[in-house]
Each structure stands twice: as structure tokens, then as C-alpha cells.
Amino acid sequence: MDDFKSPKTELVNSPLDRLDTSSRQVDRLDTTTGQPDLALGEVVQLVEAIARHLRPAEPLxxxxxxxxxxxxxxxxxxxxxxxxxxxxxxxxxxxxxxxxxxxxxxxxxxxxxxxxxxxxxxx
Known part of the structure; x- marks a missing residue:
């Protein structure tokens, strides 16, 4: 069964994999996904970063x-x-x-x- 993919290999390309974690240590993993378990402050920072990219540079x-x-x-x-x-x-x-x-x-x-x-x- 070489074609079988475990859930961990399917999640390798998730957005959290591209999250820069070099400036802080991420040692908590979600046991269901194997991905980093982000604290509320980290989630807020991620949402703010996404919002900055979606906001138009100049409204006029x-x-x-x-x-x-x-x-x-x-x-x-x-x-x-x-x-x-x-x-x-x-x-x-x-x-x-x-x-x-x-x-x-x-x-x-x-x-x-x-x-x-x-x-x-x-x-």
C-alpha cells in the first residue's frame, strides 16, 4: 500500500507550515492534526497580517x-x-x-x- 497517505503527509502543505516560527519556539502540537497549536495572540497576529494584505493600498x-x-x-x-x-x-x-x-x-x-x-x- 505505497499509495496510502497518512493524515500527517496530507497536511504538509497547509498554511501553518509556511508560518514563520523562527522567531519563537513552537513546541506545542495539536494532537489531532500534528500542526503547531497557536495561542490566541499568535492567531490574532496571523489574522492581522492577512488583513493587511487584503486592504487596498489607497482607497482613492x-x-x-x-x-x-x-x-x-x-x-x-x-x-x-x-x-x-x-x-x-x-x-x-x-x-x-x-x-x-x-x-x-x-x-x-x-x-x-x-x-x-x-x-x-x-x-
């Missing part, structure tokens, strides 16, 4: 990117616009422009199978 970064696209005259695809403004750009029948916040997006052709949008700053 999308506005700076839209401003740059507007001043540079770049055309953005529908998916790029959606990523920046948080919703799909849609125009009403007979219109060519979609406005969201301080920016308008004008249909300006195609990029692949998506609409191309020119970004215009609304004053």
Missing part, C-alpha cells in the same frame, strides 16, 4: 487611474471600466455616454469583443 487609487486615463486619452475596455468603477458600463438606447461619479465614459469603438470607452472628467 481607482480615481487616480481614471484621471490618468482621461488626461492621457486612453481607451478602456468594458471590463477595465467595471474594475475601476464597480459596475458594468451601460448606456441607454440611443445614447453614447455612461456617467459614474466624476467621470463619463463615451463609447469609442471596440477592443476585442468589448466596447472601448473614452474617459472624460466631469467638472
Amino acid at each position: 487609487q481607482h480615481l487616480k487611474q481614471l484621471e490618468l486615463a482621461a488626461t492621457s486619452g486612453w481607451l478602456l475596455s468594458s471590463s477595465e471600466v467595471e474594475g475601476l468603477v464597480g459596475c458594468k458600463p451601460r448606456v441607454k438606447k440611443g445614447e453614447q455616454q455612461f456617467t459614474r461619479g466624476s467621470f463619463s465614459f463615451v463609447i469609442s469603438g471596440k477592443i476585442g469583443n468589448q466596447s472601448a470607452w473614452k474617459v472624460v472628467r466631469v467638472n
Whole structure:
């Protein structure tokens, strides 16, 4: 039965295996998993580290990117616009422009199978 994996070998690649334990001694193991038994303070530190990586670097970064696209005259695809403004750009029948916040997006052709949008700053 060489194909049989014990629970310990299946857990070798768990996130806790990549946890830096060099700065402190981890001598407690969970008897059910064989993994380090983390104290509450260690769990809080781990959660805080994860939260720092999930938090956006700058909350207004999308506005700076839209401003740059507007001043540079770049055309953005529908998916790029959606990523920046948080919703799909849609125009009403007979219109060519979609406005969201301080920016308008004008249909300006195609990029692949998506609409191309020119970004215009609304004053």
C-alpha cells in the first residue's frame, strides 16, 4: 500500500507550515492534526497580517487611474471600466455616454469583443 497517505503527509502543505516560527519556539502540537497549536495572540497576529494584505493600498487609487486615463486619452475596455468603477458600463438606447461619479465614459469603438470607452472628467 505505497499509495496510502497518512493524515500527517496530507497536511504538509497547509498554511501553518509556511508560518514563520523562527522567531519563537513552537513546541506545542495539536494532537489531532500534528500542526503547531497557536495561542490566541499568535492567531490574532496571523489574522492581522492577512488583513493587511487584503486592504487596498489607497482607497482613492481607482480615481487616480481614471484621471490618468482621461488626461492621457486612453481607451478602456468594458471590463477595465467595471474594475475601476464597480459596475458594468451601460448606456441607454440611443445614447453614447455612461456617467459614474466624476467621470463619463463615451463609447469609442471596440477592443476585442468589448466596447472601448473614452474617459472624460466631469467638472
